Amino acid sequence: MALIAMETGRFHEKYAEEIAVYGTPYRRIWILAVLAVTFVVVPLVASPYWLVVLTLVGIAAVGATGLNVLVGYAGQISLGHAAFAAVGAYTSGLLVSRAEAPFWVAIPTAMVAAGVFSLIFGLASLRVKGLYLAIATLAAQYIVQWILSSWTWITGGFQGIVFFEPIQIGPLDTTTPTGRYLLVFIALALVVMFVENLMRSRSGRAMIAVRDQDIAAAGSAVSPLRYKLLAFFISSAIAGLSGVLYGYNAGLVSTEAFTLALSVQYLAMILVGGLGSIPGSILGAAFITMLPIFLRDLLPAVGFEFSASVEVHLLTMLFGVAILLFLILEPRGLYGLFRNIKDYFRMWPFSY
Amino acid sequence: MKRRMTKGVSLALGLALFATACAGDDGGSEGSSGEDIVIGVAGARVGPIANVGEGVGEAVKDWFEMVNANGGINGRKVKLEEIETKYEVPSALEAFARLQQSKAVLVAVEGTALSDALTPVSEQSKIPIMFPGQGNLDTVDGEAFPYAFPAGPLYAHQATATVQQQVDELGSDISIGCVAWEPPPGREYCEGVKNATEALGAEFAGEVVIPAAAADVDAQVRDAVALDADVVLHAAIFGQAVLLLKGLCDQAPDLPVGAWHWAITQNEINGAGAECMEGKFGASMSTLPSDEPEAVQMLRDYWEENDIEPNPVLDDNSLYGNGLYIATVIEEGIRQALEIVGDDGEVTGEVMKQALESIDGYEGYGVTCPITMSEKDHSGNRAVNIYEIRDGSWDRIGDCVTGPPVSDEPDVS
Numbered sequence: 001m002a003l004i005a006m007e008t009g010r011f012h013e014k015y016a017e018e019i020a021v022y023g024t025p026y027r028r029i030w031i032l033a034v035l036a037v038t039f040v041v042v043p044l045v046a047s048p049y050w051l052v053v054l055t056l057v058g059i060a061a062v063g064a065t066g067l068n069v070l071v072g073y074a075g076q077i078s079l080g081h082a083a084f085a086a087v088g089a090y091t092s093g094l095l096v097s098r099a100e101a102p103f104w105v106a107i108p109t110a111m112v113a114a115g116v117f118s119l120i121f122g123l124a125s126l127r128v129k130g131l132y133l134a135i136a137t138l139a140a141q142y143i144v145q146w147i148l149s150s151w152t153w154i155t156g157g158f159q160g161i162v163f164f165e166p167i168q169i170g171p172l173d174t175t176t177p178t179g180r181y182l183l184v185f186i187a188l189a190l191v192v193m194f195v196e197n198l199m200r201s202r203s204g205r206a207m208i209a210v211r212d213q214d215i216a217a218a219g220s221a222v223s224p225l226r227y228k229l230l231a232f233f234i235s236s237a238i239a240g241l242s243g244v245l246y247g248y249n250a251g252l253v254s255t256e257a258f259t260l261a262l263s264v265q266y267l268a269m270i271l272v273g274g275l276g277s278i279p280g281s282i283l284g285a286a287f288i289t290m291l292p293i294f295l296r297d298l299l300p301a302v303g304f305e306f307s308a309s310v311e312v313h314l315l316t317m318l319f320g321v322a323i324l325l326f327l328i329l330e331p332r333g334l335y336g337l338f339r340n341i342k343d344y345f346r347m348w349p350f351s352y
Numbered sequence: 353m354k355r356r357m358t359k360g361v362s363l364a365l366g367l368a369l370f371a372t373a374c375a376g377d378d379g380g381s382e383g384s385s386g387e388d389i390v391i392g393v394a395g396a397r398v399g400p401i402a403n404v405g406e407g408v409g410e411a412v413k414d415w416f417e418m419v420n421a422n423g424g425i426n427g428r429k430v431k432l433e434e435i436e437t438k439y440e441v442p443s444a445l446e447a448f449a450r451l452q453q454s455k456a457v458l459v460a461v462e463g464t465a466l467s468d469a470l471t472p473v474s475e476q477s478k479i480p481i482m483f484p485g486q487g488n489l490d491t492v493d494g495e496a497f498p499y500a501f502p503a504g505p506l507y508a509h510q511a512t513a514t515v516q517q518q519v520d521e522l523g524s525d526i527s528i529g530c531v532a533w534e535p536p537p538g539r540e541y542c543e544g545v546k547n548a549t550e551a552l553g554a555e556f557a558g559e560v561v562i563p564a565a566a567a568d569v570d571a572q573v574r575d576a577v578a579l580d581a582d583v584v585l586h587a588a589i590f591g592q593a594v595l596l597l598k599g600l601c602d603q604a605p606d607l608p609v610g611a612w613h614w615a616i617t618q619n620e621i622n623g624a625g626a627e628c629m630e631g632k633f634g635a636s637m638s639t640l641p642s643d644e645p646e647a648v649q650m651l652r653d654y655w656e657e658n659d660i661e662p663n664p665v666l667d668d669n670s671l672y673g674n675g676l677y678i679a680t681v682i683e684e685g686i687r688q689a690l691e692i693v694g695d696d697g698e699v700t701g702e703v704m705k706q707a708l709e710s711i712d713g714y715e716g717y718g719v720t721c722p723i724t725m726s727e728k729d730h731s732g733n734r735a736v737n738i739y740e741i742r743d744g745s746w747d748r749i750g751d752c753v754t755g756p757p758v759s760d761e762p763d764v765s
Contacts, residue, residue: 047453048453053449059442142563149534157488158539158540159468159489159540160536249445250472251473255535256468292443308395308409309410313397316398
């Protein structure tokens with residue numbers, strides 16, 4: 001009988017098994033089930049409100065997954081991912097609205113633009129690390145914000161509003177909550193597939209080698225320059241995609257949408273979700289996006305009624321406390337917690 | 353032990369989240385079944401414009417509590433639902449979706465970034481959004497943005513009106529400089545100053561920009577003094593406004609300084625000091641509560657008659673007046689809507705749009721300059737009151753002043 005609980009007693013004998021996506025036959029079933037729920041069940045049963053919420057989670061998950069490539073896998077840091085998202089969003093929006101380019105041209109171009117722009121700051125990663133690199137990438141944030149608010153010949157005014165022509169292909173209609181949800185989750189699925197495969201490739205392993213010990217990696221003919229820049233490019237291109245998705249979701253972008261707070265939120269998502277883990281990025285995005293909603297609805301549900309002025313400050317405080325507790329109780333993030341729970345049931349009834 | 357506790361906590365969180373999801377959906381049907389007219393507020397009591405969120409949020413809440421206690425509008429009660437956004441766009445999109453689920457027929461929005469972001473979704477859902485005193489100049493065009501209602505003077509209007517008042521008082525042979533908060537509202541204000549000085553034959557001395565997150569504005573103070581202008585107008589907010597005013601008092605004590613409507617609060621007087629602020633002036637889209645307009649009197653009477661503790665925000669935060677502006681316009685909108693559908697009829701977002709577009713010469717119990725809107729023109733008005741600090745408090749020196757037309761504004765005539 002095949003083992004439902006998967007790994008117990010299974011040992012990899014070949015390299016191909018080590019890097020296989022489907023470690024066990026059941027993983028394929030799980031993935032298909034997740035896809036079925038995501039693309040069939042949810043659009044059919046979820047209310048428009050929950051489609052909106054899930055869409056926001058999906059956009060955040062794309063951005064967080066991109067940042068996880070850089071931080072979790074390549075060991076670099078960025079406080080400029082909101083800026084890279086802005087580059088993607090504005091490139092796509094301007095191509096669609098001004099140059100009347102089709103979305104299938106505008107989106108890849110926007111991703112490339114965001115990736116190329118990030119290389120300027122990625123170069124700094126060759127000379128500086130840690131906090132110093134964080135500050136170097138912070139420059140991206142300030143430069144982009146200044147450009148958006150000052151170069152009105154690009155953005156069309158101080159508000160910098162650029163409208164996104166809706167995509168309307170069958171059910172993929174971005175004027176509806178279902179259409180926006182589908183667009184975002186198709187993009188997320190493609191990003192997850194790409195990053196999953198990237199980490200199974202030579203480039204992915206090289207990034208991890210650079211993260212773990214860049215001098216040793218260089219001694220093993222792995223070029224830190226090349227792989228740090230590659231990580232910056234890929235990570236920022238995905239951030240650019242999240243900016244594009246943001247634009248299609250809201251129907252427009254404006255200069256105030258991509259603030260430093262967004263970059264910090266992306267970092268919070270991957271820390272809470274789990275560094276160097278794709279499911280962690282998604283769980284972290286869901287946690288950071290939905291926790292305020294959950295707390296807001298929970299208080300009245302359990303009988304605590306406050307005036308609006310008290311409630312908002314209380315919720316903000318609870319949100320901070322919840323993040324703090326998670327980081328203290330489970331530093332490996334939500335994905336680490338998930339793995340603990342999975343291990344518990346896998347070993348049940350002999351778990352301890 | 354620790355792992356068990358962690359698992360227990362996570363299981364509880366998961367179950368509660370599921371329950372929350374169900375509770376959220378229930379909320380929608382409850383909202384739609386009653387006779388109440390649901391009005392949404394995308395609030396901003398936390399974050400960079402918390403002062404605005406508090407003043408506006410409290411005023412709207414107080415106003416509709418009074419309206420409901422007095423029997424509602426033509427017998428219909430108003431159910432107010434405020435959802436906090438922290439001035440973040442994703443939260444605003446979520447809040448709007450939740451309010452749509454609650455069958456809100458209009459959503460009042462606090463903050464330009466949010467009104468911009470909600471403009472397309474309001475059109476898709478056919479629920480009007482209203483954002484007096486903020487937002488994008490293009491939205492005055494009701495045909496281009498049918499569900500967006502500025503319904504009050506936008507930043508450029510505030511700037512042109514203030515320049516007009518200065519030119520009326522000092523003559524056109526003056527130079528006016530401008531200090532802008534870096535985000536779009538601040539820049540748009542200074543563009544309006546530049547526009548109006550040119551239109552009125554005065555000189556534009558130049559613009560100084562304060563970065564959004566600047567904790568120190570010494571350099572900007574020096575640059576503003578170096579403009580050598582006869583008058584400096586500023587579009588700084590809250591702490592930055594206080595620092596700017598203090599700096600200007602130190603370095604150019606005799607320089608006349610005026611402000612946009614987010615910076616004529618008690619904060620500036622308390623922060624920069626009454627002596628420094630004496631003679632400083634500013635614009636307000638609403639009549640300040642300290643002028644005791646009829647709307648404020650009504651609230652005070654209601655609180656006294658019902659033995660309710662007066663809301664201290666009314667006296668502490670002059671932006672409460674902007675909240676009363678929003679509340680009274682919404683009330684008039686609902687009244688017009690009930691004229692369209694009858695007192696027991698169903699009010700929808702589309703009906704509210706029609707209703708707002710039929711408001712004509714409305715003065716909001718003394719809180720607003722006359723507001724008129726049409727299918728083409730959603731601006732409401734372009735007028736502000738000008739206040740000057742005399743003896744430590746804001747004193748009105750100009751009533752419903754309107755400046756020259758803004759050059760980039762869509763033609764809605």
